Amino acid sequence: MGFFAFLILGLIAGAIAKAILPGRQGGGWIITLVLGVVGAILGGLIGGAIFGTGLQEFFSLTTWLLAIGGSIIVLLIYGMITKRSHR
Numbered sequence: 427m428g429f430f431a432f433l434i435l436g437l438i439a440g441a442i443a444k445a446i447l448p449g450r451q452g453g454g455w456i457i458t459l460v461l462g463v464v465g466a467i468l469g470g471l472i473g474g475a476i477f478g479t480g481l482q483e484f485f486s487l488t489t490w491l492l493a494i495g496g497s498i499i500v501l502l503i504y505g506m507i508t509k510r511s512h513r
Contacts, residue, residue, distance in 0.1 A: 431484045435493055436463030443497035447505075461504055462497050469496025 427435070437455070440462025453461070469492035470481040481489045 427481060427484050432466065433459065433463065435484060435489070436466045438462070439466055439490070439493035439497045440501070442494050443501050446498060447501055461500050462493070465497025465500040466493035467496070468500060469493050472496060
């Protein structure tokens with residue numbers, strides 16, 4: 427998968443993760459892109475370690491599920507960090 431395809435995957439996965447999680451998450455589309463890309467990387471690493479698969483093809487269901495799952499994890503961590511800093 428190319429660099430731009432990976433950025434698009436991260437942006438979409440981050441947006442889907444924000445839509446799945448309840449509540450209001452801060453950040454605009456740049457934060458969504460960054461969290462989505464980091465989440466896609468994390469999802470690929472977890473998928474490789476646990477399931478023996480990673481982010482291979484853009485149109486693969488496995489790729490999208492791993493990227494969205496990783497984005498949810500990263501978004502949860504980001505939410506915990508930003509809530510602590512507001513107190």
